[in-house]
Amino acid sequence: MESTIIKSRNFNASFGSNHVVKNVNIDIPRNHIIAVMGPSGCGKTTYLRCINRMHELIPGATCEGEMKLNNDDIYQMHPIFVRLKIGMVFQRPNPFPNLSIYDNVIAGYKLNGVKLPKADRDRIVEQSLTKVALWKEVKDSLTKKGSFLSGGQQQRLCIARCVAMEPEVILFDEPTSALDPISTSTVEELFAELKVNYTLIIVTHNMQQAARVSDKTAFFYLGELVEFDDTRIMFTNPKDNRTQNYITGRFS
Amino acid sequence: MNVDNVKFRLGKSYGFQALTYVLAFACVVPLLAILFFIIKAGITRINWHFLVNIPKPVGEAGGGIANALVGSILIIIVASIIAIPIGILAGVYLSENRKSRLAYWCRLSTDILQGVPSIVIGIVAYFWLVKPLRGFSALSGSVALAIMMLPIVVRSTEETLKLLPDSLKEAALALGVPFHRVIFQVIVPVGIGGILSGVMLSIARITGETAPLLFTAFGNPYLSTNMTKPMQSLPLLIFNYATSPYNDWHDLAWGASLILLAWVLFLNIFTKVITRKWKVQL
Numbered sequence: 001m002e003s004t005i006i007k008s009r010n011f012n013a014s015f016g017s018n019h020v021v022k023n024v025n026i027d028i029p030r031n032h033i034i035a036v037m038g039p040s041g042c043g044k045t046t047y048l049r050c051i052n053r054m055h056e057l058i059p060g061a062t063c064e065g066e067m068k069l070n071n072d073d074i075y076q077m078h079p080i081f082v083r084l085k086i087g088m089v090f091q092r093p094n095p096f097p098n099l100s101i102y103d104n105v106i107a108g109y110k111l112n113g114v115k116l117p118k119a120d121r122d123r124i125v126e127q128s129l130t131k132v133a134l135w136k137e138v139k140d141s142l143t144k145k146g147s148f149l150s151g152g153q154q155q156r157l158c159i160a161r162c163v164a165m166e167p168e169v170i171l172f173d174e175p176t177s178a179l180d181p182i183s184t185s186t187v188e189e190l191f192a193e194l195k196v197n198y199t200l201i202i203v204t205h206n207m208q209q210a211a212r213v214s215d216k217t218a219f220f221y222l223g224e225l226v227e228f229d230d231t232r233i234m235f236t237n238p239k240d241n242r243t244q245n246y247i248t249g250r251f252s
Numbered sequence: 253m254n255v256d257n258v259k260f261r262l263g264k265s266y267g268f269q270a271l272t273y274v275l276a277f278a279c280v281v282p283l284l285a286i287l288f289f290i291i292k293a294g295i296t297r298i299n300w301h302f303l304v305n306i307p308k309p310v311g312e313a314g315g316g317i318a319n320a321l322v323g324s325i326l327i328i329i330v331a332s333i334i335a336i337p338i339g340i341l342a343g344v345y346l347s348e349n350r351k352s353r354l355a356y357w358c359r360l361s362t363d364i365l366q367g368v369p370s371i372v373i374g375i376v377a378y379f380w381l382v383k384p385l386r387g388f389s390a391l392s393g394s395v396a397l398a399i400m401m402l403p404i405v406v407r408s409t410e411e412t413l414k415l416l417p418d419s420l421k422e423a424a425l426a427l428g429v430p431f432h433r434v435i436f437q438v439i440v441p442v443g444i445g446g447i448l449s450g451v452m453l454s455i456a457r458i459t460g461e462t463a464p465l466l467f468t469a470f471g472n473p474y475l476s477t478n479m480t481k482p483m484q485s486l487p488l489l490i491f492n493y494a495t496s497p498y499n500d501w502h503d504l505a506w507g508a509s510l511i512l513l514a515w516v517l518f519l520n521i522f523t524k525v526i527t528r529k530w531k532v533q534l
Contacts, residue, residue, distance in 0.1 A: 054426060059351070084428035094419040098441045108427040111437045158423070165427060 005030040005169060005199050006051060011065035013043070013050050015058065020046045022223040024065075028216075033191050033200045035214035035231065037207060039246070043223040044203050048171050051201065052086040053079040069168070084108075087162035091174045093154035095146030095161070102142040104157055105129060108165040128164040132156040132190055152183020159190065163198075170194065172202040176209065188213050207247060211235050219243045287513070294510030297503050303511075306475050307489075310498050317508045319475040320489040323390065326477060327469060327485055328455060330394035335401035336451055342402075343409025343447070344435055350414075358406075366403040373399050374464035382468055390476075390483035393469030397461060401454040408450020412443040445530035452523035456516045462487035486512045 006028040013021035021043040028034055036044045049055040050063050053074065067074045074082050095104045105125045109116055116124070125142070129135035134156045141148070146157055155175060162170055176184040191200055191213045204210050210217050211231060218228040219242075227240045238244045301316060308315030342358060349355045377396035382388055416439060424434040440447065465471075470482040471492060486508050494505035 052426065054422060057422070057425065080428045080430055082428075083426055088422075088426040090419055090422065090426075092419055094417075094423040096420070096423065096438060096442070098438070107424075108429075111424055111427060111429040111433055113433065161427070 003030050004028065005070060006201070007066070007068040007071075009066035011047075011050065011063070011067055013046050013055055013061070013063035015046075016060040020223050021050065021063070024225045026218065026225060026228055028199065028201065030199050031195055031197075032215040033195050033202065033213055035210035035217045036201060036203045036220060037205070037210045037217060037246075038220035038226075040205070042220040044218075044220045045173055047220065048173055048201060048203050051169070051171055052083050052088055054083075054088065084165060085167050086169045086171060087165055087167035088171045088173065089155070089158050089162055089175050092178045093151055093158050095149070095154050095157050097145060097147045099146060100143045101138050101146055101149070101157060104146040105160050105164050107161050124164050128160040129157075131163050131194065132160040133186065134160060150183070152179050152186060155179060155183065155187060156190070159187070159194075163194070167198065169199045169201065172200065174203055174205060177205060184209075219246065221246070290506065290510050290513055293503075293506040294508075297507030298510060302507055307473060307493075307504060308500075310500065313500065315500070315504060317486070317489060317504065317511065319472065319484040320486045320508060321511070322475060322477065323469070323472070323483040324459065324485040324487075326479065327390050327394050327397065327465070327483065328459065330391065330479060331397035331401060331458060332451070332455060334394065334398035335405055335454070339402050339405025339451075339454075340409050340440070340447060342406045343413065344439070346406065346410040347413035348435075359410075362403040362406045365399070366407075369463075370400060370461050371463035371466075374467055377464060378467045385480075387480075388468060388470035388482040389480045390469045391479045393465045393483070393485070394479070396464035396468050397458040400458050400461060400464065404454035404457060405447075405450050408453070409443075409447050412446025412450070413439060415446075416443055445527045448530065449523045449527040452519050452526070456519040456523075459516055459519070460487055460512060462491050466491075486515075 004027045006026070008024050008026045011021065011024040012019065020041075024047060036048065038044045046055060050067060051074070055061050055063060056079075063075075069077075069082070069085060074086075095101075096107055099107060099110075102125055103110055105128050106116070106121055109121075109124075126135060126139075129138065134153060137153060138149070138157075146154065149157060155178075159170075159175075176187050179187065188209065191202070194200060195215075202210075202214065214231045216229065217231045217234040219226045219234065219238075219240075221242050227234065227238060227243045229239070234243065235247055238247065301314065303316055303321065304318050305314070305316035306319045307317065342362075346355050346358060373396050377392050377399070381392035381395055385392070420438060420442060421434055424438045425431075429437070465485055465488050469485055469488065471488040472482045472484045474484075476483050490505045490508050490512065493501040493508070496502070
């Protein structure tokens with residue numbers, strides 16, 4: 001099923017007078033893993049944060065253009081509904097330090113004041129933690145605080161927290177850049193499993209990672225979307241010179 | 253460079269170090285001296301009888317400070333009820349809107365408010381509440397004390413919340429949690445240690461304030477729990493009884509001083525304990 005889930009047309013974003021995302025047009029297919037790569041400051045994180053409207057939280061940040069989720073204009077929806085459908089995992093693991101592991105997983109329900117029967121909560125916690133391959137490691141310490149876990153486990157906990165809300169899209173903002181290589185590979189293995197139910201958009205600095213995990217890759221440079229194609233084609237036969245130069249390491 | 257010169261400089265260095273030790277110790281002396289004198293003068297008065305009885309008229313032995321104790325507690329509770337919610341919410345505003353014009357003025361006015369002499373706040377409360385209501389009341393005293401608490405609560409809340417990483421707020425917002433729930437379910441609970449320590453210190457601060465109560469709560473020789481009428485409080489009792497010509501009353505004032513001091517010490521130590529215990533590991 002090759003249907004588009006996120007669609008941008010002439011999308012621009014700025015911080016004050018600093019124009020960081022320029023005229024981006026992209027069709028992101030459902031149930032795929034999309035890697036977004038590019039040198040620092042190329043606007044890839046900003047673009048990602050525009051998708052679930054986290055960008056506008058920064059004072060002075062503005063954006064314009066078309067951004068659609070399943071043909072609904074994201075910027076016509078209330079940000080809260082957008083964020084329930086489009087989850088986000090951040091660069092640094094950020095579990096809620098005041099909540100237990102269990103409460104961290106159902107934080108999306110708990111903090112929104114949704115009352116669930118205990119059986120449902122238990123089921124959601126177990127399913128979500130199983131999906132991120134964390135259940136076996138933490139099932140005996142669910143009442144401990146989230147900050148008790150290691151960095152890699154915390155990041156998987158944050159993914160579980162996101163998955164528990166059953167979003168359609170999950171955005172990852174350099175999800176492994178604060179993790180050690182072993183945790184990184186655990187998280188990367190997760191992506192393939194999560195793709196069955198969700199669309200993953202992963203911003204990464206790491207070209208090898210983009211090549212390893214993604215189905216399609218977008219290359220941003222100086223705020224423009226230079227090229228967006230199947231990962232295999234991007235890394236073997238890019239159409240644009242700048243992509244070629246970037247993946248061969250001629251600039252970074 | 254000759255050896256004598258180096259020796260001289262080393263000597264200066266040791267001398268300076270010794271001076272810092274001596275002066276650091278000198279900072280401890282006043283508290284120890286106060287504790288010593290007050291405990292020495294007041295300890296003989298303290299017993300159960302002293303805590304549960306109201307003062308006896310001049311000439312009769314015995315009597316206690318129950319009216320002042322109850323009065324102080326009531327006035328402080330009401331002051332806290334007024335100041336804490338306002339202070340915490342204003343602190344939340346300041347940490348969320350660091351650069352707005354209102355934040356600038358709010359910060360400036362809390363800073364200045366902190367420096368306003370307590371007697372002036374007492375006079376203001378007198379003109380705002382005592383005169384229009386035609387009578388001294390404990391409530392007007394509470395309002396005066398609440399004004400004194402406010403800056404401490406506001407600034408400690410702001411300083412605490414400012415230190416929390418933005419990623420924490422983003423984590424909650426990215427889950428579709430509305431702003432007010434982010435504040436009350438995530439930001440405030442994580443910063444609760446720091447906020448509470450500010451609240452406790454502000455209570456410790458107003459516990460001993462006499463000036464704002466002089467022309468508001470006024471004082472009352474009897475036990476009263478009516479907030480709309482004059483009420484006794486510990487600092488007022490100490491002020492009135494210590495300046496009286498009667499030895500019995502002086503003893504009562506010493507005892508009350510000890511209770512007041514113990515209260516303030518307890519609050520300070522308690523604050524240290526809760527900030528350590530409730531500190532959330534980020």
